[in-house]
Amino acid sequence: MKKVSYEVKTRLSGTLARTGVIHTPHGDIQTPAFIVVGTKASVKSLTPEQVSSSGAQAVLANGYHLYLQPGHELIEKSGGLGKFMHWQGPTFTDSGGFQVLSLGSGFKKTLSMEIEGVSPDDVIAPRKERQAWVDNDGVTFKSYLDGSMHRFTPEQSIQIQHGIGADICFAFDELTSLMDSYTYQAESMRVRTQPWAERSLHEMQRLRKLHPERPYQAVFGVLQGANYEDLRRETAQWMADREFDGYGIGGAIEKERLGEIVQWCNEILPEDRPKHMLGISEPDDMFAAVEHGVDTFDCVSPTRVGRNGAFYTFEGRKNIRGNMYKEDFTPLLEGCQCYTCQNYTKAYIQHLFRAKELLANTLMSIHNECFIVGLVDQLRASIEDGTFYAFRDDWLARYYQ
C-alpha cells in the first residue's frame, strides 16, 4: 500500500514557503495548490471536465454532508468518491467536525471574522435553537435535512471517510469560536481535539489493516488553538510527535494574524509532511498562508460568489449585475484564458443572470475557479523563481487598491 507522501522541490530562503508535490494513489498535486470544493460530490454547476480545465488538481468533498446524503455506504458501493462523481484526480474529505458544530450550533465560520466591527449576528451562539451537543467522546447533532438525531465520534467520522474513499482525510476535531475563552480553547484542544485526532489516526490504521486491497488513505491531524501562541505551539508539537500523514491548520483565526499563527504551527510541524489550511480563498490570506509554509487550501467561495454574480478581476471582485456591463461586449477579464472569457461577453452573462438562466452559474464558476487556481499556480511559480515578494506586493496592491 503506497502511502500519501510529500516532497519539497524548492524553498524560498528565509521563509517557510516552499513548492513541492503530494503523491496520492490518484495522482500528484503540485503545491502550493488551491483545492476546489465539491461538498456533496459535485463542484456546484460544473462537470468534472470543466473543473479540470480550470486547472484544478484535486477536489475536496464533505464527510458530514455525504454521510447524510446519499450515505457513505452508497459511495463505497459505487467504487468510491472519484468513481461516483466521475473525478479522476486526487480527492480530500473534510471530517464533518466543522459542519456538525457550525450547522448545529448556529454560529458561522470565524476564520475571516474581525473582532473590531464584528456583527453580533455572525458570532452570538446559539443564534437559533441548539442542534448539537459536544461531550468528550464526540458530538450528537440533529440532521439539517430532517431533524433526525445522529452522533459522530472520531471513529465514526473516519469510518465515513474511509467509506467515501478520499485520498486525504481529516481527523475529527471540535470547532471553537473566537468568542470562546482561553480556558475553553485549551480544554477543547487538550481534552477533545487532540485525543480525537489520535483516535482518528488509530481508526484509520485499523481500517487499513482490515482492507489491505484498498488504496492508502491519509489522515491529516487538525490544529486548533485559536489565536494563542502557546496553544498553537503546544498542539503543533503534539501533532508532530504522531504519525499523521499531513496537517490541517484550522480553527478560529483573526484574519490579520493568519500569517503569524500559521508560522507558529509550521516552525514546529515536520517539513516532510503537507500542510492544508481549511476554508480560505481570499487572495491576501492565500499569500500569507503560503509565505508561512501552507501547501494547499480549499474554499467554496469561487463557485458560491459566482452564483451570486461576483467575478474576480485583477482589480478585485466585481458584480456582473452592474448596469455598466449591460452593453459591455468584452469578457469578464481581458486576457483570461478560461472557457468563459474565451467565448462570452459581460453583456451575455448579465443577460443570463437577469433571465435566471442556469448557464450563468456554470460560466461564472468556471471563471472564478480558474482565476483562483491560476493565482495559486502563479504563486507557486514565483517561489520557484524567487520573485515571491515582488509578485505578492504588485499583485495585492492592484487587487486591493
Next chain:
Amino acid sequence: MKKVSYEVKTRLSGTLARTGVIHTPHGDIQTPAFIVVGTKASVKSLTPEQVSSSGAQAVLANGYHLYLQPGHELIEKSGGLGKFMHWQGPTFTDSGGFQVLSLGSGFKKTLSMEIEGVSPDDVIAPRKERQAWVDNDGVTFKSYLDGSMHRFTPEQSIQIQHGIGADICFAFDELTSLMDSYTYQAESMRVRTQPWAERSLHEMQRLRKLHPERPYQAVFGVLQGANYEDLRRETAQWMADREFDGYGIGGAIEKERLGEIVQWCNEILPEDRPKHMLGISEPDDMFAAVEHGVDTFDCVSPTRVGRNGAFYTFEGRKNIRGNMYKEDFTPLLEGCQCYTCQNYTKAYIQHLFRAKELLANTLMSIHNECFIVGLVDQLRASIEDGTFYAFRDDWLARYYQ
C-alpha cells in the same frame, strides 16, 4: 445575398416523407432534424459545446422573450444571436405570436390536448386576468416580467427577429385554441394570420434591401386552421402562392389527427421548401409528422422534463427520483453514447437531484437532447434506406408498451 434553400435528397415512395438538407448562412441542416430550443439565447443548463455534442444541428430562440430581455437591439449590437450566445450553427427564432397570446391570455398550448378527458384547468381561457388584446392589426399585451404594456405587429415582430439575426424567422400569427369555433378559426386565419404573414414577408424584404451586407434571413409562413381540412387546404394554397422560404405548421391540433392535418398542408405546399412543425417532441408525433413531410421540429420538452427528473429510455420516460434507482450503478440508458451515460450512474444522478445540485439539470438535459436528436437522426436514416415503417412500428411498440 445567398438565400436559405432546401434540397430533397431521398423520398419514401407513396408518402410525403423525405430527407434533405436546408442550406443557411451558418451551415447546413440535414433533415428531418430536431431543433433544440434555447428560448432566451441559452439552451437551459447547457453550454453550446454540450448542445453540439448531443448531435443538435440548430437552435431555436424566442423573439418575444428576447425582445423583453435583454432586447433585440442589444443582441444586434453584439453581432447577432449566434455570436451573442456562442453558437456557431444555424439558428431559428419564433415570432412571439404564440407567446404574446399564450402568456397573455392564460391558456396553455393546445397541441397535445385531448378533447376527451381534457382538464378544464388547461383550456378555460382566460384562467387569469387577460393580459393580451388582439385586433386585426396586431396584439397589445402586458409584459410577464413587469406588467408594462407592449404592442406587436407583424412589422414589429420581423424587426425584432431581424435584429436578433437568426437564419430562419417565422411570420407573426394569431394563436387560436381548439375551443375556438369554426367561424373564429376561419376569420382569424383569413383576416389576421394570412395578412400578417404577408406583412411579415414584406417587412423582411424591406429590411433585406436596407441591409444588403447582412446574411440572408428566411421567413417561414405559419399555417393555422386548427382541425379543419378546408381551412388547412385553403391556407396551404394561400401560402404556396407567396414567396415564403419555408413554412411552419402550427396551431391547434388534436394529437390523434396530427398526421392527417400535416398531410393536408404538405400535399399542397411546394416540395422545394422546408416545413417546420412548431413545438413537438413526443416520439409518436415526430413519426407522424415526418411520415407526412415535415422536415424539422422543435420543443422545450427534453430539457424541461429533464430538470424535473424525467429521462428517456427505449421503454418510455422514467423518473430518476424513483427508489429503485437509489443503488443503481448503471447509466440512464445502457448503450447510450451521450456524455451522461458514458460517465455517470443513476445512483449518482439521483443523489444530485436529492441534494439539489445544479449539475443534475445539465446531465439530464444532455441525455434527453441526445436521445431525441438521435431518434430523429435514426428516423432520417430509415427513410434513406427504406426501412421507415418497420423502424417506426418496432420503435413505437417498445416505447409505448
